[in-house]
Amino acid sequence: MRIAPSVRSIAIAIACAVAGLGVARAQHQHGHDHSMPASQPVDDRREFVKFPAPLVEHTLANMRDHLLALQEIQDHLGQGHFDVAARIAEARLGMSSLGLHGAHDVAPFMPQGMQDAGTAMHKAASRFAVTATDAGVTNDYKAALAGLAEVTATCVACHAGYKIK
Ligand code: HEC
Numbered sequence: 001m002r003i004a005p006s007v008r009s010i011a012i013a014i015a016c017a018v019a020g021l022g023v024a025r026a027q028h029q030h031g032h033d034h035s036m037p038a039s040q041p042v043d044d045r046r047e048f049v050k051f052p053a054p055l056v057e058h059t060l061a062n063m064r065d066h067l068l069a070l071q072e073i074q075d076h077l078g079q080g081h082f083d084v085a086a087r088i089a090e091a092r093l094g095m096s097s098l099g100l101h102g103a104h105d106v107a108p109f110m111p112q113g114m115q116d117a118g119t120a121m122h123k124a125a126s127r128f129a130v131t132a133t134d135a136g137v138t139n140d141y142k143a144a145l146a147g148l149a150e151v152t153a154t155c156v157a158c159h160a161g162y163k164i165k
Pocket residue numbers: 060061063064066067068070093114115117118121151152154155156158159162163164165
């Protein structure tokens with residue numbers, strides 16, 4: 001069907017107005033609707049933290065290993081290898097990982113809140129390691145999964161607050 005140009009431009013004007021209303025509504029609803037992602041580009045309230053360039057790359061590489069560690073932990077939990085899950089958590093995310101990640105190099109560049117978020121992650125991972133080790137005896141999956149969720153929550157908390165690039 002061919003539409004007369006004037007009708008088409010009216011249709012476009014209406015479409016734009018509706019789209020505009022949609023944006024206004026989305027903005028208005030922010031803060032009430034928890035299904036909206038918290039870190040949309042339009043509403044990025046994360047604090048920018050300036051790291052020296054090599055430390056940015058180093059930190060992001062560590063981060064990718066954090067995610068890999070989580071995946072490996074879940075994989076081993078799924079297979080009932082609680083002890084292996086515990087070892088990965090302690091060595092790669094827990095208190096034992098502090099040296100591994102060069103925490104001493106980056107800490108001086110971090111605001112206190114970011115340092116605390118990092119410490120919270122190391123502690124949660126070490127707690128999970130203990131819970132998972134116990135679960136190897138009791139087979140208490142619920143406790144192990146709840147402990148793992150506490151670890152993931154510390155990733156989420158730091159990501160919500162800070163960015164380095
Ligand atoms: C102390 C703060 C902090 C903690 C804790 C933390 N992260 Fe991050 N992570 C960051 C920052 C800062 C970035 C970079 C974000 C930016 O600049 O946009 C990042 C980026 C990442 C990235 C992207 C890497 C890339 O190549 O771009 C991944 C993946 C990631 N984090 C995984 C994790 C996982 C998984 C955990 C928890 C086990 C975790 N992080 C815990 C601060 C943290």
